[in-house]
Amino acid sequence: MNxxxxxxSGFIGTHLIHLLKKTHPKDQIYDLDIVMPGEEGVVPGIVEKNEGVIYERIDVRKPITFEIETTENDVVFNLAAVHRTPGHKDxxxxxxxxxxxxxxxxxxxKHGIKKIxxxxxxxxxxxxxxxxxxxTLPTPNTPYGISKLVAEKIHFGWAGKNDAQLIIVRPGIVYGKGEHGNMTRLYAGIKKRYFFYTRKDTIxxxxxxxxxxxxFMWALENNKDGVWNCTFEPAYNIEQICEAMKKATGMKRVIPTVPGKLLLVVASIVGPLGGKAVGIHPARVKKLMISTNINGDKLKNSGYKFHWTLEESFKDWFKDCNKKYLK
Incomplete structure (x- = not known):
């Protein structure tokens, strides 16, 4: 099976490959990506290819000519995306x-794949x-959100035409080793004392x-087709996340609250001077002020059993980083 x-080669894909190698050692894994492990733009700290995995440089923006022998039992994971915002042209x-x-x-x-x-x-x-x-009716208001909604519709069209299994996952903020995104910046901001609350109840x-x-694997093995919000339920607010992060890493910090308007002014000044490197950017400040209030009831009631609580997940991530930092 393939x-x-x-x-x-990205953040989620790297962790997926590690899990597949552990749970399905006899199956063949293919990593088809425009970049390879260790190259610029992929997961920092991951410099070597996994033994037994077949790597092929593929640009999904172009017609895909890669050829292998496939069966309708094979599984395709489509993780390829431009996603970081801000950071790209529309x-x-x-x-x-x-x-x-x-x-x-x-x-x-073309290859008779029946599972995506x-x-x-x-x-x-x-x-x-x-x-x-x-x-909920989708109302995307960014190029990224619009592009992802259109991509969902394309996948639904494929599934309907081919009577195939399709699982669409809408994750909340995804964090863990190699993320180098929102949670990594949050940890660094708390540790270095440049993170401030604009409000503590932002979800x-x-x-x-x-x-x-x-x-991913549970949903495939249990034929859980359709759209899934993937998040803790109930979702945590920013104060709960910060407190769990501090407790898990043994960090003692008091986080002040600063009015959002003031922080936006500071970000607009500091950002062009290098603030982007530490996350002090007007777009990121605005994101911090708006809740990502995603309901996870469907996942919670599905029969899937979570392996980690919020605090346990931070402890596990901290352990993966030799208990030195989160990144």
Whole structure:
């Protein structure tokens, strides 16, 4: 059996490969990505390829000509995406996320693949305080969110046409070793005392990367087709996340509260002078002020059993980093 991962050299893909090698050692794993482990733009600290994994350089923006012998039992994970915001031109989200969805599904149809797990995002819901369920009408308000919603529709079209299994995952903030994103910046900001609350009740739906890839496999093995919000339920607010992070890493810090408008002014001044490197950027400050209020009831009531609590996940991540830091 083949596990074919488009975008497998990234953060989530790296953890998925580690899990597959552990749980399905006799199956063949393919990492099809535009970059390879150890190259610029992929997971920092991961410099070597996994033994037994077949790596092939593929650009999903172009028609995919890669050839292998496949069966309808093989699984494709479509993780390939341009996702970090801010950080890319608008056109880049559409080129990779929409054309990529078209090219991956076309390749799957050509090769008789009947199972795809696609990692979408909560971005199609749009930025707003209201609670979002899987049944909530998507109202994306960013190029990234729009591109991901269109990509979902492309995958649904493939599934309907081919009577195939499709699982679409909309994760909250995904964190863990190699993330180097929101949670990594949060930890660094607390530790170095440049993180401030703008409000303590901002909800930040999130999920540990190891938990996410465990869910991938559970959903496939249990035929859990459809759209899934992937987050703790209930979702945690920023104060709860900070306190769990401090406790898990033994960090003693008091986090002050600063008015959001003042922090935005500071970010607009500091950002162009190098503030982006530490996350002091107006766009990131705005994101911090708006809840990602994602409902995880469907996952909670599905029968899937979480392996880690919030604090346990931070402890596990801290352990993976030799108890020196979170990154």
């Amino acid at each position: 596990y074919i991962i488009f975008g497998g 056109i880049e989200y559409f080129e990779t996320n929409i054309r990529g969805a078209e090219n991956v599904t076309e390749w799957c149809e 797990l696609f990692t979408s995002s909560i971005a199609p819901y749009g930025a707003a305080e209201e609670l979002k369920k899987e049944t 930040k739906a999130c999920i540990y990367v190891k938990e996410l890839v465990h869910f």
